[in-house]
Amino acid sequence: MSEGVKGPASKKTSPLWDARKAETEQKIIEAATRLFIADGYATTSLAAVADAAKVGTRTVYLRFGSKAELLKRAIDVAIVGDAEPIDLAHRDWYLRAATAPTLHERIAAYAPGNRALMERVAPLIAVAVQAEAGEPMIAQAAQAGRTATMENIAGIWRQLHTDGLLHPDADLDWIIATLGTLGQAETYILLTRTLDWDPATYQRWLHDTWLHFATTPSHPTDPRP
Numbered sequence: 001m002s003e004g005v006k007g008p009a010s011k012k013t014s015p016l017w018d019a020r021k022a023e024t025e026q027k028i029i030e031a032a033t034r035l036f037i038a039d040g041y042a043t044t045s046l047a048a049v050a051d052a053a054k055v056g057t058r059t060v061y062l063r064f065g066s067k068a069e070l071l072k073r074a075i076d077v078a079i080v081g082d083a084e085p086i087d088l089a090h091r092d093w094y095l096r097a098a099t100a101p102t103l104h105e106r107i108a109a110y111a112p113g114n115r116a117l118m119e120r121v122a123p124l125i126a127v128a129v130q131a132e133a134g135e136p137m138i139a140q141a142a143q144a145g146r147t148a149t150m151e152n153i154a155g156i157w158r159q160l161h162t163d164g165l166l167h168p169d170a171d172l173d174w175i176i177a178t179l180g181t182l183g184q185a186e187t188y189i190l191l192t193r194t195l196d197w198d199p200a201t202y203q204r205w206l207h208d209t210w211l212h213f214a215t216t217p218s219h220p221t222d223p224r225p
Contacts, residue, residue: 026083027053028060033074037123041071041131068137071128075145078121088117088152098156103165103214110156111207118188119199125185150180160214171218179213 031052035044046067050057064070077083080091088094093113100106125142132139154176161172181187191197197205 022083024053024055024059025063028055028063028070029074029077029083032070033078033124036071036074036127041067041127041135046070066137068131068135071124071131071138072141075121075124075128075141078124079117081116081120089155094152098159103160104211106156106160106165107207107210107214110210111203114183114206115199115203118185118202122185122188122192126189129186146184149183149185150176153180153183166214167217169217170214174218175213179210182209 028049032044032049035048035052039048044067046060046064047057049070050060053060060070064073080086080088089098091113093109093116096109097106097113100109125145128138128142132142157166157172157176157179160166161170166172188202191202191205192199
């Protein structure tokens with residue numbers, strides 16, 4: 001839902017205290033992720049998360065404040081894969097996808113990286129979709145996440161264009177609009193549920209789709225009236 005995990009700076013500076021705090025938060029997030037996916041948003045309670053994480057309920061409330069905030073945090077961690085304060089754009093696989101010397105190297109980095117991201121985050125996004133109607137915080141964060149996905153994909157493709165790695169007749173705006181939509185977590189959920197694709201099939205489809213758009217002349221039809 002965001003670019004990754006950027007928690008507020010702690011007022012305490014003890015390395016031991018920081019390590020214990022991080023360990024507690026990790027246990028809570030891991031427990032919440034399991035329960036949200038298994039039981040859904042409405043059924044999962046902070047008390048159940050605390051029990052699964054083997055911490056006090058008050059600890060969960062103090063760390064996260066609300067169930068909506070806990071789901072949002074779990075999604076943010078799932079996006080980047082851990083709780084380190086490094087956003088998506090500065091992860092190794094993403095940097096390779098944005099800066100590798102050749103088109104094939106960039107797509108070869110993006111497809112497995114995005115597959116791994118989707119495997120982590122899509123089940124939680126499905127939970128968030130269920131919760132959006134009744135949770136304004138989740139609805140706002142979900143929309144921000146969709147926008148961020150579109151912007152991240154646009155950034156990669158604009159750089160491909162700048163570096164002269166696209167077909168000369170490729171329509172950049174059309175490609176961004178199309179792949180920015182196809183790149184949403186909801187698309188991954190739809191493909192895996194409707195077509196019964198496994199993650200490896202999704203990765204191959206993503207790789208081949210990106211390669212096709214990059215190397216084939218675009219013939220878009222303006223969808224606007």
